[in-house]
Amino acid sequence: MGKSSSPKGVMKRGVWSSQYGFLLAAIGSAIGLGNIWRFPGIAYKNGGGAFLIPYLVALVAAGTTFLLLDYALGHRYRGTPPVVFRRIHRRAEILGWWQVAICFVIMVYYAVIIAWAARYIIFSTTTAWGKAPDKFFAEQFLAAVGTETLNLSPVWGIFIPLAAIWVIVLIIIAFGVQRGVEKANRIFLPLLVGLFLIMVIRALTLPGAIDGLNQFFTPKWSALADGQVWIAAFSQIFYSLSVAFGIMMTYSSYLPRKSNLGGTGFVAAFANSAFEILAGIGVFATLGFMAHQQGVKVSELEGITGIGLSFITFPQIISSMPGGALFGVLFFTSLVLAGLTSLLSLVQVVAGAVQDKFALTPAKSAIWVGSISGVISLILFASKSGLNVLDVVDNYINAIGVISSAILIALTVAIIHPRLRVLREHVNQVSTIKLGKWWDVLVGFIVPAMLLSMLLSTISELITKGYGDYPTWLTLSFGWGVLLFAAVGSFLLTLAPWRNQVDQFELVPVTPSKEKNK
Amino acid sequence: MSTSAIALMSVAMILVWGGLVWFAWNLRYRKVPVLPAHTEELIARLEAEEAAIR
Numbered sequence: 001m002g003k004s005s006s007p008k009g010v011m012k013r014g015v016w017s018s019q020y021g022f023l024l025a026a027i028g029s030a031i032g033l034g035n036i037w038r039f040p041g042i043a044y045k046n047g048g049g050a051f052l053i054p055y056l057v058a059l060v061a062a063g064t065t066f067l068l069l070d071y072a073l074g075h076r077y078r079g080t081p082p083v084v085f086r087r088i089h090r091r092a093e094i095l096g097w098w099q100v101a102i103c104f105v106i107m108v109y110y111a112v113i114i115a116w117a118a119r120y121i122i123f124s125t126t127t128a129w130g131k132a133p134d135k136f137f138a139e140q141f142l143a144a145v146g147t148e149t150l151n152l153s154p155v156w157g158i159f160i161p162l163a164a165i166w167v168i169v170l171i172i173i174a175f176g177v178q179r180g181v182e183k184a185n186r187i188f189l190p191l192l193v194g195l196f197l198i199m200v201i202r203a204l205t206l207p208g209a210i211d212g213l214n215q216f217f218t219p220k221w222s223a224l225a226d227g228q229v230w231i232a233a234f235s236q237i238f239y240s241l242s243v244a245f246g247i248m249m250t251y252s253s254y255l256p257r258k259s260n261l262g263g264t265g266f267v268a269a270f271a272n273s274a275f276e277i278l279a280g281i282g283v284f285a286t287l288g289f290m291a292h293q294q295g296v297k298v299s300e301l302e303g304i305t306g307i308g309l310s311f312i313t314f315p316q317i318i319s320s321m322p323g324g325a326l327f328g329v330l331f332f333t334s335l336v337l338a339g340l341t342s343l344l345s346l347v348q349v350v351a352g353a354v355q356d357k358f359a360l361t362p363a364k365s366a367i368w369v370g371s372i373s374g375v376i377s378l379i380l381f382a383s384k385s386g387l388n389v390l391d392v393v394d395n396y397i398n399a400i401g402v403i404s405s406a407i408l409i410a411l412t413v414a415i416i417h418p419r420l421r422v423l424r425e426h427v428n429q430v431s432t433i434k435l436g437k438w439w440d441v442l443v444g445f446i447v448p449a450m451l452l453s454m455l456l457s458t459i460s461e462l463i464t465k466g467y468g469d470y471p472t473w474l475t476l477s478f479g480w481g482v483l484l485f486a487a488v489g490s491f492l493l494t495l496a497p498w499r500n501q502v503d504q505f506e507l508v509p510v511t512p513s514k515e516k517n518k
Numbered sequence: 519m520s521t522s523a524i525a526l527m528s529v530a531m532i533l534v535w536g537g538l539v540w541f542a543w544n545l546r547y548r549k550v551p552v553l554p555a556h557t558e559e560l561i562a563r564l565e566a567e568e569a570a571i572r
Contacts, residue, residue, distance in 0.1 A: 260545055270534060511554055
């Protein structure tokens with residue numbers, strides 16, 4: 001029961017029922033909380049309509065290219081990130097565990113935001129936040145303490161829904177790739193798109209909606225000359241598409257060998273951006289209504305991105321809107337669904353890697369991973385210091401962890417153990433969309449060089465200025481400390497012996513395009 | 519809405535949603551390349567081995 005490899009060394013792994021099932025899961029993973037609460041605000045702050053130009057360039061140059069690199073690695077080397085990099089070179093295995101560690105860290109705090117949104121679905125029905133949603137959120141709901149202390153006393157109003165979210169996610173993961181993750185995405189993703197569309201249509205009918213859209217789309221052309229705007233666009237695409245986390249690598253490893261990688265990659269990337277544009281329209285139409293109600297300009301509004309947008313600004317709007325309760329239920333249910341599909345993908349990377357390394361069944365691996373991550377998640381993030389810890393961990397793991405992972409992947413496959421040509425030919429031999437040598441240059445050199453400059457400037461800023469108004473002990477423990485924990489964890493997991501015969505592996509030969517054309 | 523805002527909104531929608539429709543059509547209707555016989559045989563064997571232990 002426990003062992004999951006055959007005597008011949010073939011690893012027992014799940015498989016998607018079809019390419020369509022994989023596509024839904026990949027889109028579900030890409031469409032997350034960031035599409036709804038991050039993109040509209042980032043676009044607006046970085047040039048409005050003009051931001052869409054660097055955004056589209058980033059989508060094609062960095063998003064789709066890196067996404068296809070992830071797809072190609074997982075599909076060719078048939079495994080979660082540690083398997084993939086071990087099969088490239090034994091010493092590269094640690095890079096795979098680094099990605100698993102990043103997913104682990106993200107999933108323990110990501111779950112709590114879904115739990116908040118789940119509670120807010122219920123709060124919406126009675127507009128429980130009253131006339132002061134900001135005080136309600138910080139003081140009553142989170143019972144948040146200041147940044148000067150670490151208070152791990154549980155907040156039961158968060159603890160219970162968070163525990164429920166973990167139980168739901170782990171049951172889905174325990175059912176395996178096809179019966180669990182795929183089935184859940186087949187239900188959650190269409191439901192998310194349907195509910196969100198209804199919400200956007202309602203938002204567009206509100207007074208002031210057009211002013212909101214005008215603010216969102218009016219281009220500030222001078223922004224195009226600002227390097228920071230381009231960095232914001234590339235970062236948005238990178239985080240939004242979930243590249244370099246190991247998610248797409250893991251998902252593509254469950255695809256049958258004859259699958260259209262290029263086609264599915266472009267559909268997933270464009271579907272993610274299509275949803276982001278839709279979210280921008282919905283959010284700014286709603287903000288336009290708020291500005292209209294308050295008799296101010298949209299540009300004077302605050303809290304138009306992130307947690308503030310969802311849990312303070314939107315409740316304020318819901319209270320002043322005719323039929324606000326229903327609008328609130330739609331909005332927070334969309335957040336829960338978008339979050340759940342992304343959380344499933346994060347947990348699948350960790351559970352899948354544990355399954356591959358220790359030859360466990362999906363159920364056993366889900367129980368192990370779920371117990372550890374659930375306990376950490378409940379202790380740290382269902383506490384009175386939960387919001388502060390979340391903010392710090394989120395910033396460091398994304399700005400340093402994910403970006404360093406992307407650079408290391410590119411460095412590994414472009415220079416240390418060159419595989420770009422073979423990966424490109426691997427994609428091309430099963431795809432309707434062909435990659436040229438330009439792809440090697442983009443993923444091997446240009447995009448990593450951009451990411452490296454971003455990473456260096458972020459590190460230097462965090463070292464010299466710290467992060468926000470947080471005290472040094474907090475950023476050292478939950479910022480740099482979490483990165484150190486991830487690095488040490490990756491090292492130790494690399495040292496652990498494989499219970500699967502990971503090195504007995506047969507690669508499918510690639511056929512260079514020229515030869516095939518003869 | 520200003521003319522420039524309408525123009526940017528239209529361009530973004532046409533490129534992103536149009537791109538999505540185009541790639542979805544491409545995925546659904548364009549035929550994937552045929553692999554050499556020896557590769558097809560290898561894939562069939564590997565997938566049969568995996569299916570046998572699943």
